[in-house]
Amino acid sequence: MKIAGLAITALAGLLSTACYADTTLKLVEVITSPERTEVLKGIVAEYEAANPGVTVEITSLPWGEAFQKLATMVSGGDVPDVVEMPDTWLALYAGGDQLVDLDSHIAGWAHGATLTDKTLAMGRQSGGKAYMIPYGFYLRAMFYNKKLLAEAGVAEPPKTMDEFMAASEAVSKLPGKYGYCLRGGPGGANGWVMMAATMNGSNEFFTADGKSRINEPDSVKGIQFLMDMYQKGYAPKDSVNWGFNEIVAGFYSGTCAFLDQDPDALIAIAERMPAEDFAVMPMPVGPAGKAFPTIGFAGWSIFKTTQHEDDAWNLVAALSSPEANATWSKRVGVIPIHKGADQDPYFKTEQFKGWFEELNGEAWVPTIMPTYLEQWGYFTSNVLKDSAQEALLGTKTAQEVADEWAAFLTDEYSKWKASQ
Structure with missing residues (x-):
């Protein structure tokens, strides 16, 4: 009986450790549509498969109410780990010292060097630090x-x-x-x-x-x-x-x-x-x-309150990888963020040429309203x-x-x- 009891106790300890090791990340989507949400779920599912023990809970906020709903969540302490951050909100949350500076993560990321200069510049528009990684651009x-x-x-x-x-x-x-x-x-x-x-x-x-x-x-x-x-x-x-x-x-x-x-x-x-x-x-x-040309964009940010910064960064990195970003850009209708994306047959057309020239050329300076x-x-x-x-x-x-x-x-x- 003692042996059985010890075995049960050991098993309970292992189960407790396994549960403790599991991580749940909260991701809030704010520019919501059925198409976008399905694309996001697909990329997140690939991330979860590659990161056993990490689960991502997606909360999708209707765009018309998203600003107030997110603000209410944050002020009430229900702060997500990762958030879809529109350019027009970045100054508010970055200025309040609520977001993680991603520069060190980007520097150590395998795909950090392939982010276009304008992508990095847009992500750093608040205080010169990368408080977000844009996921694409609406550019004239x-x-x-x-x-x-x-x-x-x-x-x-x-x-x-x-x-x-x-x-x-x-x-x-x-x-x-x-x-x-x-x-x-x-x-x-x-x-x-x-x-x-x-x-x-x-x-x-x-x-x-x-x-x-x-x-x-x-x-x-x-x-x-x-x-x-x-x-x-x-x-x-x-x-x-x-x-x-x-x-x-x-x-x-x-x-x-x-x-x-x-x-x-x-x-x-x-x-x-x-x-x-x-x-x-x-x-x-x-x-x-x-x-x-006027430019609008959104991207992925991490709140400083996260208890799982490394896992949250890995999620942002997965969402921002060249492969995931290409899928996102084609399905959502934005200009992708990585160098060489214009060589993808989907984008390597006369219909996309002007946007890539603007993003990569010095003569065109994106204008943020x-x-x-x-x-x-x-x-x-x-x-x-x-x-x-x-x-x-x-x-x-x-x-x-x-x-x-x-x-x-x-x-x-x-x-x-x-x-x-």
């Missing part, structure tokens, strides 16, 4: 219709703003055709910001003393550029009200030859246009030889949209709208600075 580049350009006698895609204007003019001389799918309605802020920055040669939103740069003389030239596109008839008349669906339809229907958009527009366009009829080029550069301003959403959705439409229709000058925008943004920046 220029779609162009090869047939329309050829028909208009445009020999090659435009590389500069002047060439872009000239090519748009040439296409607009064709019956019923236009150069540019202008987004004059909802969501058009990116276009105005990009053009102003490109003509100004800088994507800095504020001066050292906190004044908006949107009404500087060369920024005003960028605003005037879009106004000229519309008022000279190089964009459809009804494009003053166009949003995302309208500009994408305007391109794939052959109404206009140029469209600046993120990779998510490619899905609808590729379904409706033969691949040989269109391609994607980098945004045209301005007088300073630079262009400033100042979403840290409390009223930025109101500004883009209301103030900018309404006054931009007035400018397109000729009831306000470029200088007038630029001054209006600068006053609003300068005031918002002052409020934000005071709250820091």
Whole structure:
């Protein structure tokens, strides 16, 4: 009986040790959709198979409620180990000293050296430390219709703003055709910001003393550029009200030859246009030889409160590996993060070329919107949209709208600075 008792005790001890050794990681997904969640589950399952004893619990938050729900979880002590971190939230959590600096992990990672320079730069945008590894980019580049350009006698895609204007003019001389799918309605802020920055040669939103740069003389030239596109008839008349669906339809229907958009527009366009009829080029550069395409991204971060930092890092590394990231990028619709990804047959096409050139070329500097301003959403959705439409229709000058925008943004920046 003593032997049996000892055996039972030993077995209980082993079971207790095994249970104690098991690790559960909490991963929170915040940009949720059925497709994305299934892709995430697949990559996580491979990680679990390669890491016996580690289980990953995935919590998927609806995007519309994700910011508040995550904040509530964190403030209540229910902090995940790993979180899907949008670029617009990074400053909040990194600034609160809540995230692990991943630089040392990246330095010792087999795939750290293959992360693109812009991937690392974006991950380090808060305080210069890698508080996240981005998993892909929503980056503006220029779609162009090869047939329309050829028909208009445009020999090659435009590389500069002047060439872009000239090519748009040439296409607009064709019956019923236009150069540019202008987004004059909802969501058009990116276009105005990009053009102003490109003509100004800088994507800095504020001066050292906190004044908006949107009404500087060369920024005003960028605003005037879009106004000229519309008022000279190089964009459809009804494009003053166009949003995302309208500009994408305007391109794939052959109404206009140029469209600046993120990779998510490619899905609808590729379904409706033969691949040989269109391609994607980098945004045209301005007088300073630079262009400033807007960029959005999200990635993986680790909270400092984790009790399992090494396991959490291994999970982030698995999610960020070249193979996993390629799968994620193709299924979700983002530009991948590793050098050489553009050699994958899926991405090695004219339809992806422009985005990779922007990510790898010095002439293109990604622009991150100042979403840290409390009223930025109101500004883009209301103030900018309404006054931009007035400018397109000729009831306000470029200088007038630029001054209006600068006053609003300068005031918002002052409020934000005071709250820091």
